Amino acid sequence: MTQLDTFIEKLLKAAAEAGIDPAEVYCAERSAFSAEAMEGNIESYEVSETCALGLRGMVGGKTGYASTEAFDDEAIRMLVRGVQESAALVEAEEQDEIYAGDPDYPAMETPENDLDEVTPEEKLQFALAMEKSARAADARITKSNGSYVATGRGTLRLVNSYGLNLKTETPPGGYAVAGIWLIGKDGDSTVTGGNSEAGRKFRALDPAAIGKKAAEETTARLNASPVESGVYRAVIRRDAMKSLLRTFAGIFSAENAQKKMSLLEGREGEAIAAPCVTLMDDPLLPGGFASAAFDGEGSASRTKAVIENGVLKTLLHSRKTARKAGTESTGNAQRSVSSPVTVAPTNFFFRPGEKDLDGLLADMGEGLLITELGGLHAGANPVSGDFSLIAKGFRVKDGKQGAPVEQVTIAGNFYQLLKDIRAVGSDLEFKGSGIGSPSVDAGTIHVAGK
């Protein structure tokens, strides 16, 4: 028995003695490594080992929460007292449920990985190699703005007084991410750009290819200029579309819908998107960065379409939101050690279509290709769906990518965008995140420029 096992056992015993029944422990252990090179030197090197634990429990039918990063007897007293105080204060109509668990859980395969074999020195050399490749690719790359490597592993445990005892690696097999940011200059034009790749096998990542692609992305942006303000046809590239989906993912949460924070309440069965749109939530995706056998409440994970051929099939539910809506949990309860159970997607992505990005541009003919969106934390309103965001991209003429565009904003509404999508591309990409998207032909958008 590890020290942590002993702590959990003592804590659940203390909780029961204090009248906290049922009680549940949620515990996250993480180890991480990262390093960054700048201009041929390793400039930062970071290693960490952390463990945090949360106690959730019911007192008199009300739920309380408390969490800690210290693991002594004082921490046990603080957690028990914290849950009691919390349960005494809350008055929410719907209480959390501590769940005895499902009869079966999907078997998760651990993807092949080499994270325990790779030495720190190999990772440092990798960061330096990305830089070297990027600098060699084009003389207009004048500076590296950071070449980084990050790897890590994590374990989640959920143990409760009903005897449920679940453990999973998050993500299965750990993660390795490597990327580089660059500055390019040509005359008066200064631009930044970058590229990153992620996976489970560090040695399968190619530093030269990552650096070269970063240089291409950067130099393509040189001498960009705004377009005239107006309404444009637009294709949104996979990376920019992924950032929009991430920002507006909350509209698919039943919790938000029930609290009037989403306009999708009660609209299951309605067409809310173009027929070419299918939106998946798949916690069982092999190699997915948000893959897990169970969710934050201990429900077994399952794959589902949220939108299928344009029709809203389901919102994302926890046990709490499902009970209120008279339906079943979709296995989308999410929690952290220190915050209450909420609802969130797992591996969440638009199902890819037939055409690649070139095909989408060819079909559009004239317009804009949007490759980057900024200010999403402020310029996008996840409640109204409105967005007005700084954007970068390229002009598109005769179906081909043309001169770069910067210093423009695009404005629209995410609910409307879902309906306006004319085609979904084949180039689905996740890059180290649970959220992914292919490029989409977004119809028309409002652009502010010159």
Added chain:
Amino acid sequence: MLDRNIAAEVLARAVKTGGDFAEIFLEDSVRTNIALKSDRIESLGTSRMHGAGIRVFEGTKAIYVFTNDTSREGLLDCAAQAAAAVRSGSGCTPVGFSHWSAARAEEIRILPGDAAAARKAEKLRAANAAARAVSPEIVQVNCNYGDVVQDVLICNTEGVFVTDRRVRTRMRVAAVASDGKENQTGTSSPGASMGFEIFEERIDPEACGKTAAEKAVTMLHADPCPAGVFPVVIDGGFGGVIFHEACGHSLEATSVAYGVSEFSGKLGQQIAASCVTAVDDGTIPGEWGSIHIDDEGMPASRLTLIENGILVNYMIDKLGGRRMNMAPTGSGRRESYQWAPTSRMRNTYIAAGTDDEAEMIATMGTGLYAKSMGGGSVNPATGEFNFSVEEGYWVEDGKILRPVRGASLIGKGGEVLMRIDRVGKTMTMAQGMCGSASGSIPVNVGQPMIRISHMTVGGK
């Protein structure tokens, strides 16, 4: 929090392989968060963070190792891991500690732990009721209360051994107005480096709820903002986010040290219109972004960044100082022990000027009056910034005509600072959380009302 002999032993272990500086940052903090939604107290969470970060320098290379295990063995293990990453340092001889406490207990009248959770919840109920009373169109109000007591110990091989206690309290109201088809939100989120006495001295929960709800209702009835290039007047308070994004981040050593910032190498040069003086002040008592010492153990300072348009200072942390060969300015900050510190802002504002606020709008012609700003972001290498307008009004012929929504402002920092042509007489500040390389930290932004002759306004 940590025995001095153990601290000395850990630092000595950290520099054993040639590191030329080592530091321990030890933290124990307790946070309370209370949330009210749908008219009910939905959750109360208490969380304790506990851990330490050990940092070792080898020239301008920084090694950082952090852990929850703050026992002697845990810290020695961290120090050994950090030391193992040093390749060929010049080494250093640790200096004996001179111990002091930066905490100012007298500043806090009611420690968060001394106020019962029920009293804190009452403040949320008051804000919620005031927000809902504004209009039947208010369909949801989310109110949050948060406080933190962060105890830290910072010691290093240069003899620093200092403890501090940081206390902060904040409330946030987000009101949603809806007509059934569309939703709009309005927010208000005041805070300070204070305990529960904040509700006697600074925050009126009713006013906070009312402000958020009125913004939401106003925006529900607003037309989309026209898009194009226009003159823009930005009000005081959170309007100061424009300076924070357009200039502040680009004056941090984080980007200046590598020559990456558009303002690198421009000390003594004009980078803003001559009506602009800007300050980063960590010393204002009780303010949200104020600090007694920074997270490297250096006392807070007041730093003039721009004086009448001329760049006079950068914000510099210890490592940035080494890279720039300049002295640190007490600007080293971090979210927690889980982040290595870097140069960050504190209370950053454009100082009061001499222009008349009414004249500013009356003579602007056609453009946007941004009464309340949302957040933004910047790319310091190019100066490209963006931020959103939470509450905006369309102005024609110098007259405020109607509310407009969905506006965002973009530009390049160096250009927009030169285009400020009016600076009003009354400076006010507002609170925000700033996210950057060392995590999310509390900062104030501020300014008087200002006018920018022309900038790109995003809308429809």
